[in-house]
Amino acid sequence: MARIVQKYGGTSVGDVERIRKVAERIKLTRDQGNEVVVVVSARSGVTNELLARAKSLCDEPSDRELDMLLSVGEQETIALTAMALHGMGVDAVSRTGAQAGIFTDKVHTRAKIQAIKSETIEKDLAEGHVVIVAGFQGINEDGQITTFGRGGSDLTAMAMAAAIHADKCEIYTDVDGVYTADPRVVTDARKLSELSYDEMLELASSGTKVMQSRSVEFAKKHNVVFEVRSSFNFNPGTIVKEEVSYMEKVVVRGVSVDKDQAKVIVSNILDKPGTSAKVFRALADANVLVDMIVQNVGRQGIANLTFTVPQGDSQSAVKLLEPVLDEIGGGQIAIHEHVAKLSVVGVGMKTHSGVAATVFQALADNEINIDLISTSEIKISIVIDQDRADEAARVTHAAFELDKIGD
Ligand code: ADP
Numbered sequence: 001m002a003r004i005v006q007k008y009g010g011t012s013v014g015d016v017e018r019i020r021k022v023a024e025r026i027k028l029t030r031d032q033g034n035e036v037v038v039v040v041s042a043r044s045g046v047t048n049e050l051l052a053r054a055k056s057l058c059d060e061p062s063d064r065e066l067d068m069l070l071s072v073g074e075q076e077t078i079a080l081t082a083m084a085l086h087g088m089g090v091d092a093v094s095r096t097g098a099q100a101g102i103f104t105d106k107v108h109t110r111a112k113i114q115a116i117k118s119e120t121i122e123k124d125l126a127e128g129h130v131v132i133v134a135g136f137q138g139i140n141e142d143g144q145i146t147t148f149g150r151g152g153s154d155l156t157a158m159a160m161a162a163a164i165h166a167d168k169c170e171i172y173t174d175v176d177g178v179y180t181a182d183p184r185v186v187t188d189a190r191k192l193s194e195l196s197y198d199e200m201l202e203l204a205s206s207g208t209k210v211m212q213s214r215s216v217e218f219a220k221k222h223n224v225v226f227e228v229r230s231s232f233n234f235n236p237g238t239i240v241k242e243e244v245s246y247m248e249k250v251v252v253r254g255v256s257v258d259k260d261q262a263k264v265i266v267s268n269i270l271d272k273p274g275t276s277a278k279v280f281r282a283l284a285d286a287n288v289l290v291d292m293i294v295q296n297v298g299r300q301g302i303a304n305l306t307f308t309v310p311q312g313d314s315q316s317a318v319k320l321l322e323p324v325l326d327e328i329g330g331g332q333i334a335i336h337e338h339v340a341k342l343s344v345v346g347v348g349m350k351t352h353s354g355v356a357a358t359v360f361q362a363l364a365d366n367e368i369n370i371d372l373i374s375t376s377e378i379k380i381s382i383v384i385d386q387d388r389a390d391e392a393a394r395v396t397h398a399a400f401e402l403d404k405i406g407d
């Protein structure tokens with residue numbers, strides 16, 4: 001007997017027919033003698049629909065009410081999944097995030113998990129139930145419902161797997177695993193059979209939607225080995241863990257594109273100590289995540305600062321920075337939302353040179369202009385025009401011959 005956590009994403013539970021299919025798979029796992037905890041997302045499209053309704057009633061809905069609303073999507077699917085299992089004669093019980101003992105901090109819409117009190121789940125398992133937990137949600141010490149940011153059901157799965165010391169954590173989605181690039185954009189992308197946490201983390205945080213980046217961070221910290229695989233077939237997926245065997249040989253493992261970026265240019269500011277500190281302090285205090293930062297060489301005491309933020313934060317960045325400009329002696333702010341970030345990721349980059357040159361050449365050969373560049377030990381990111389982003393992913397994927405790797 002093993003303890004297995006299975007997470008089913010939005011398309012996997014997209015309608016009642018899909019929920020029935022998922023229930024059949026859960027039953028199969030249960031019939032093999034395993035203890036099963038299942039985490040489900042809202043049906044695909046539901047979270048977006050709820051968000052749109054909120055915005056149609058109020059320009060800036062409060063974060064508390066948003067959490068109250070968005071958590072509903074997952075509550076529908078836990079009940080329906082439990083009912084589908086009951087219909088098949090399987091003992092199952094649904095649990096909200098709060099009932100599953102998932103305690104978070106007080107930051108609404110992007111809460112962090114602080115503790116998991118798994119007594120209820122342990123009791124459910126001991127009584128022979130399959131437990132169906134609502135993804136994406138928790139509760140804070142004031143008893144308020146919180147959510148974990150988009151794609152947050154992945155985080156619930158990792159947290160559950162860590163808390164109940166699961167033997168296996170399976171993330172079921174609508175693709176066969178993690179590919180060298182988004183298979184919907186790069187048609188010759190290859191499925192990777194294994195990936196290290198660090199690579200998965202860099203891919204996820206640079207736009208590879210298949211896993212939420214915070215969930216991968218959590219998995220790495222708590223050493224949760226997980227498999228990303230399809231709920232639509234029985235093909236083997238991608239195992240994500242600390243060490244993988246190819247590490248030294250393969251330089252680049254994947255290419256990702258993030259279109260949810262905006263470029264903010266703060267120009268004509270005084271080039272003196274403390275200016276950047278004030279700009280970025282204001283953004284940090286408001287929880288705005290700043291990614292790439294470039295400051296040009298000051299001329300005649302004047303400098304320009306350029307950086308990227310998630311698109312949804314660009315307007316609030318402007319509002320936050322206007323008073324800062326007054327304080328630091330003037331300047332202008334401009335936003336460009338029509339940008340995208342292309343990233344190339346691989347642990348092998350640590351020991352190989354020429355990766356950046358290959359990316360730049362591939363883009364140059366296709367006349368794709370490079371705007372901003374940033375590098376880390378295992379990633380190179382470049383900001384480009386959004387209209388060219390998919391093409392950039394394809395030519396970069398081809399330049400590293402990623403269509404020839406994988407399993
Ligand atoms: P779920 O609803 O199951 O959580 P998501 O929509 O969040 O699923 O993630 C799955 C999608 O991620 C796929 O349909 C695929 O288009 C996209 N994707 C982007 N990059 C990749 C990649 N490198 N490998 C696999 N899928 C990717």
Ligand code: ASP
Nearest residue numbers: 041047136150151152153
């Ligand atoms: N339903 C949430 C979302 O759409 C969480 C998830 O699906 O993981 O982002």
Ligand code: MG
Nearest residue numbers: 009151209210
């Ligand atoms: Mg997802």
